[in-house]
Amino acid sequence: MTLWRHNGDMADPKRATVYFDSTLHRALRVKAAQTEHSVSHLVNAAVRRSLAEDAEDLAAFDERAKEPNVDFEDMLKDLKRRGKI
Numbered sequence: 001m002t003l004w005r006h007n008g009d010m011a012d013p014k015r016a017t018v019y020f021d022s023t024l025h026r027a028l029r030v031k032a033a034q035t036e037h038s039v040s041h042l043v044n045a046a047v048r049r050s051l052a053e054d055a056e057d058l059a060a061f062d063e064r065a066k067e068p069n070v071d072f073e074d075m076l077k078d079l080k081r082r083g084k085i
Contacts, residue, residue: 010044018043 020028032039079085 010040013040 028039028042032042035042076085
């Protein structure tokens with residue numbers, strides 16, 4: 001049995017049904033037991049990390065939005081001309 005800890009991150013938790021591959025679910029349960037966190041805590045933390053990475057990616061796209069586009073064929077020709085390929 002895993003422990004559920006209220007740490008302020010889940011001020012208004014919502015329920016959802018998520019189906020995991022059986023091996024992944026077993027691994028989650030083991031990790032939850034070893035870390036004394038609930039499976040919900042682990043899943044919430046993983047989703048937060050994934051969304052944070054997405055936000056970083058979007059910010060990087062925004063930063064590079066004004067850079068000129070380079071045509072792939074032109075890039076290949078340039079690399080060939082410079083002896084890189």
